[in-house]
Amino acid sequence: MLLAEANTPVTDWIYTLVFMAVFVTTLMAGLWVVIARDVIRAGVSLFICLSGVAGIYFFLNAQFLAVVQIMVYVGGTTVLILFGVMLTNRAPVLTSRRATDRTLAGWLATVIVAAPLFVILVGRDLMEKKDVKTANGWFTMKEAAAQAPINTVALGDALLTSYILPFEIASLVLLVALVGSAYLARRREDESGIEGRLS
């Protein structure tokens, strides 16, 4: 069979092309989130950017993570953002903001987030420190990632055994955020309630 034996340069080429398309789209959309003057458009760019990140996860063979990314961020968070903007803006008017607001704070936040990520993802890799433990011993992050199991059973096991502390801390943070937001929303209601009783 000629077609079956034809080696894969063409398919590799398609693969690379699709990957580059996803990659560039993600970056462009991420940039647009920052510079868009219209909140809704920034929200839509965020939607595209997060979908692109999910696409990159698919390319990295982390299917579960990709699906969760779509479910939580694309299907949940951005919907809530858009929903919130639409509910809080009176009438269908496009809101605009100054893109140059708080440039310094923005740069600071970027550096604070990006520097540790860079150190963790790139720096450690360059040092080739064998500091990730798997069932077979200690490895560098790259080696560990290569032998990581991709099925959800292993993932669930890992989350509830080796990584139970980060998992629980994350849920605690979420709980705090939930209680905090409920408190913020509640206080306003009380104020209007007092006003209602006084008048």
Add this chain to the structure above:
Amino acid sequence: MFLAADVAAAHSPSALEYLLNALKVLAAFGAIMSVIPFMIWLERKVAAWIQHRDGPNKVGLPRWKILGPLSGFHMWGLLQPLADMIKLILKEDFIPRRADKFLFVIAPALVFVPIALAFSVIPFGWGFHVGGAEDGFLVRYQIADFGTGILFAFAVMSMSVHGLTLAGWSSYNKYGQMGSVRASAQMISYEAAMFMAVLAMVMTTGSLQLDDIVLWQSTHVWGILAQPIAFVIFLICAFAETNRLPFDFPEAEPELVAGYHIEYGSMKFAMFFLGEYYGMVVQSCLIVTLFLGGWTLPGIPATADSFLASLAGPLVFSVKVMCVLFLYVQVRWSLPRFRFDQLMSLGWKRLIPIALANLVVTAILGVTFAASNMR
């Protein structure tokens, strides 16, 4: 590579497999696009029966002599959707002056594309074997079969709410915006209960892979018997997610004129229309896969892989999907619309607690009786 990753886990996919995957995509898309006009016809016909009318019965074959005795045959109005489609294509493609043009144009696609993506994981049947015993491989009746298929289907379908939201927002119309706010509120509310119903089924079968769930049902019982409560919740939520009549708030005609797609005409409107029907078909496929045994029937071998025997799978699957679709149509023309507060209290105060309780009971039963099967 990622499409064929599980089909060909052992070797890197060859060009032939890429080609087969492309063909599968085309076949699935073509099948759905030819089912949808029939669905529209069925809907109008059933509506007519329920309301004691005739429904579409004029548009059929033309009066050409070549057709012989069939010339001018009305075909029970089966060509009506074709005529509708031609009408929609020929209409003016209108964009309101103050609309956000970019979002206005992409919104219909944002409804349609995610739903179409969900189709890639639905198993229509087992598949057939190509080639010899050693170098051959199984061609599945499924476009992509990856470990988290069921999550993927629901994740991408939850993306379609963006289209509805942005459609109403971008058209600069208060009815449109109210429709889209309703759409997002409704879809967020019902997704939670829906996911929990699905999760109960996943816990029962112990897999996130749609074909595993089907095979579990063929060896044990159908999901509708194993998880009856989850089935009812899922069915209700499926109606709500597709914005069909008891839950069609985003486009409630008497209140919002047409809701989020009020400013849309021509093919952009057609995209919304197609998206709605596409959503119905996908939801029906998921109901059949999760709760009605998928492509299997008792008495028919579920994993026969010769070409002819494997054809039974898609056939059984289509018949089951047709039955569910008929239910969709019948419900639409039998039930009135809820009030919006009723919709919200049904979603948050009834369905979510019931689904949660069902999930907890399933987990307890699973741990006590089938601890070894949970893996």
